[in-house]
Amino acid sequence: MATETVMLGHGSGGTMMKRIIDEVFFAAYGNDDLLKGDDAAVLPALEAGQRLAYSTDSFVVTPHFFPGGDIGRLAVCGTVNDVATSGATPLYLTCAFILEEGFPLEDLRRICASMASAAKEAGVRIVTGDTKVVNRGHGDGIFINTSGVGTLAPSINLGGAQCRPGDKVLVSGTLGDHGITIMSCREGLNFSTTLESDAAPLNHLIAAVLEAAPAVRCFRDPTRGGLASTLNELASQASVDITVEEEAVPVKSEVLGACEMLGYDVFQVANEGKMVCVVAADQAQAALEAMRRSPYGQDAAIIGEVTEARPERGPKVFLRTAFGSTRILDMLVGEQLPRIC
Amino acid sequence: MATETVMLGHGSGGTMMKRIIDEVFFAAYGNDDLLKGDDAAVLPALEAGQRLAYSTDSFVVTPHFFPGGDIGRLAVCGTVNDVATSGATPLYLTCAFILEEGFPLEDLRRICASMASAAKEAGVRIVTGDTKVVNRGHGDGIFINTSGVGTLAPSINLGGAQCRPGDKVLVSGTLGDHGITIMSCREGLNFSTTLESDAAPLNHLIAAVLEAAPAVRCFRDPTRGGLASTLNELASQASVDITVEEEAVPVKSEVLGACEMLGYDVFQVANEGKMVCVVAADQAQAALEAMRRSPYGQDAAIIGEVTEARPERGPKVFLRTAFGSTRILDMLVGEQLPRIC
Structure with missing residues (x-):
């Protein structure tokens, strides 16, 4: 038939x-x-x-x-x-x-x-x-x-422009799972048989974080362009700097291996089930615990903080590496992997 | 460059x-x-x-x-x-x-x-x-x-299911302009240099009709599948028959000529700036006048009426021709002209 x-x-x-x-x-x-x-x-x-x-x-x-x-x-x-x-x-x-x-x-x-x-x-x-x-x-x-x-609800007013110096930056789990999964499928690569897209609805996670930590400034999902693009958008909207501690960012070893082999920056790889959250420092721990109670937030981490932008240059995002050096984390310029979502 | x-x-x-x-x-x-x-x-x-x-x-x-x-x-x-x-x-x-x-x-x-x-x-x-x-x-x-x-607004409750026997059926202007324009462009035919798509926003026309004739049962725009598909949908939603007077339906002569030449049924040709309206009989004239006051409703007409469906068969749409004979106006079955909108 x-x-x-x-x-x-x-x-x-x-x-x-x-x-x-x-x-x-x-x-x-x-x-x-x-x-x-x-x-x-x-x-x-x-x-x-x-x-x-x-x-x-x-x-x-x-x-x-x-x-x-x-x-x-x-x-x-x-x-x-x-x-x-x-x-x-x-x-x-x-x-x-x-x-x-x-x-x-x-x-x-x-x-x-x-x-x-x-x-x-x-x-x-x-x-x-x-x-x-x-x-x-x-x-x-x-x-x-x-x-x-x-x-x-009338009481909620979130947005990238609300971020301010001293705030903490959280991510709800490991980075790059979706992007590397799609790339592996498409290219017939086999980095791991266990790697899966993280595609997930995060509305319940977000509601739980908002209840635990009402001083959330904003949420943003780091899809195309990855964490790097998301943080650069936030820095630009609020005219602040953001510094990320590389060691604090959760990444699966298969994803890291794939990125190293292919020359990808894991911070620019797309995610479909992760949430970035900026929150007042004194509620960061409460937000983190709320994330970790969600089935999609087990690997959540506090990964960085918001600082004042230096007036002589525009807002920037920095990555402090494991070796103590600091590099600028740029927005993706061209295209890393088309049709990722 | x-x-x-x-x-x-x-x-x-x-x-x-x-x-x-x-x-x-x-x-x-x-x-x-x-x-x-x-x-x-x-x-x-x-x-x-x-x-x-x-x-x-x-x-x-x-x-x-x-x-x-x-x-x-x-x-x-x-x-x-x-x-x-x-x-x-x-x-x-x-x-x-x-x-x-x-x-x-x-x-x-x-x-x-x-x-x-x-x-x-x-x-x-x-x-x-x-x-x-x-x-x-x-x-x-x-x-x-x-x-x-x-x-x-809380007072408004329109829908195909509201149509009832005795209601009048209106259309806001000439049929088939969009479909025949697209087809002429695509096939390099020149039926007329004056024929144009009717694409238009009809929200102001609809608001005017609703104000003049609060007993409107429903509006529906006869796009893909044309008037025939729209009326069949309404008949089916309300379990009624609808009879259209062919002579009352406004059609431009270029459109009619094109349809005859190509073997298209003008009632199945797509429109993008026309509105079908079913209204209680005693407000049909008021609805018609409101349509005609709109820049997009100059050629509006009352084209038919809703009657009771005969219990021995499902709801049907009929066309009474200029010669007094009656034929069933069927829904488009396959595809007349792909990618019309």
């Missing part, structure tokens, strides 16, 4: 599209809002004073399936995490597919099941979606866009 | 990506929320009792530029219209690009300017975004996803 694949008619707006929606998307993650079938989902009113947090991300990773996850898990976790970084509770997602003619329906079903599972873990619902199909050779199997909204 | 094009590094998360964001996206449609640069936009609290309307759409149309619009105008108008169909006031959009390596930056700037202009016309703001770049040959220049949120 021929493999069922995506056809142009699945994007037509007609009966074939209705069928793929019913049999694939609704079957995986149907819910009352999605099933209404109107063009926009209508969602309940917020509680008084609550604001909206709103984010979007497209996912173009190859391969579509990799140890520890797949493009569907990434698409849900990535947007959940972006919404959660504001301190909000993510509630609703949209999901839009750009499918290439010929993409196996079996793969699409597997991806949708993975999205449903990640959404359930995060406690969010996919409430509306869209499906487009492009001709063979004009896409790459599957691209997914998710957007997400969450509600933000 | 070589043409500036999109490079893989523009999707890296590093300094090249920061530059394209600053110089292209912020330059076109920057605003306070977007410029904050955090991962999620934080938006003001809603008024008491207001609900959220939430929608998403990806846009893959080729060619990217066509008479009457471009992929950017479509991306803004499409999502604005989907949010507005619920009766909501669209407020905020997200915008996510999937760019192919080699795409001319000049085209991207033009598309972003067009998005800024359409957003301004609709009165919405692009508050957060995302940029991915795929390798040459794995995309098709540019794909755009937009999502949108709007606020919905």
Whole structure:
């Protein structure tokens, strides 16, 4: 029997599209809002004073399936995490597919099941979606866009600009797992059979840290561009310096080995299930303990601190190495590994 | 001088990506929320009792530029219209690009300017975004996803399921302009030098109709699959029949000529700036007049009515022709013209 694949008619707006929606998307993650079938989902009113947090991300990773996850898990976790970084509770997602003619329906079903599972873990619902199909050779199997909204309590006001000298910098676990996993898959390298993408929804971890340490300045997930880009963004937003202690940064030995062999800087490698948190020094320990109580924060560590920027030059990020020397930790300039997420 | 094009590094998360964001996206449609640069936009609290309307759409149309619009105008108008169909006031959009390596930056700037202009016309703001770049040959220049949120007053409760026998069906203008324009561009046909895509934001038109005719049952924009698919969806949601008077449906003569020549059914051709509205019979005239007062509703017409479905078969849509005969107006089955939006 021929493999069922995506056809142009699945994007037509007609009966074939209705069928793929019913049999694939609704079957995986149907819910009352999605099933209404109107063009926009209508969602309940917020509680008084609550604001909206709103984010979007497209996912173009190859391969579509990799140890520890797949493009569907990434698409849900990535947007959940972006919404959660504001301190909000993510509630609703949209999901839009750009499918290439010929993409196996079996793969699409597997991806949708993975999205449903990640959404359930995060406690969010996919409430509306869209499906487009492009001709063979004009896409790459599957691209997914998710957007997400969450509600933000009036008392919470996080952001990169809130960082100030004296604050501590935490990371919720080991760096580089996602980037090195994808690279290993793609290049057929076998650094380790145990290495997996860290893709995970971190909204519950974030909520726990916020409760334990209300003096959090900001959260940021170090995805493309890695920790180095994230810290440079924060330094720039707040006009401060940040110094990281290399020895304090958790990195798996397989990841470090791969980076050394390939000439990658682990600080610039992408993560999909890690959170950077800047917090007032006196609450850093409480934040760390809250992270470590989360299943995704076992390896959390305090890795550095915020200091005043020197007026004669712009905000900088420094790395103090194990040997006591200090180097500038730059933002990634070009491209390390395309299509990492 | 070589043409500036999109490079893989523009999707890296590093300094090249920061530059394209600053110089292209912020330059076109920057605003306070977007410029904050955090991962999620934080938006003001809603008024008491207001609900959220939430929608998403990806846009893959080729060619990217066509008479009457471009992929950017479509991306803004499409999502604005989907949010507005619920009766909501669209407020905020997200915008996510999937760019192919080699795409001319000049085209991207033009598309972003067009998005800024359409957003301004609709009165919405692009508050957060995302940029991915795929390798040459794995995309098709540019794909755009937009999502949108709007606020919905407690008194409004529209939806396909609200249609009931006796209601009138309106359309806000001529059918098929967008689909035939795209097809003419793509195939190098010249049906007319005056034919243009109808891509337009219809939120102001919808608000005017709702004010004039509070007994509106639902709005729906007849995009992919055309009027035939839209009416079949409504009939199915409400378990009713719908009968359309062929002579009452506004169609431009160039569009009709093209459809006849190519064997297309104009009722299945896509529109991007038209709205179908079902309204209680005693307010149909008021709704019609409100549509006609809008710049995008000059050719609005009452085209049919809702009747009871016959119990021995499912809900159906009928077309009464100029000759007095009646045929079933079916949903599009396969694909008429791929990548129409």
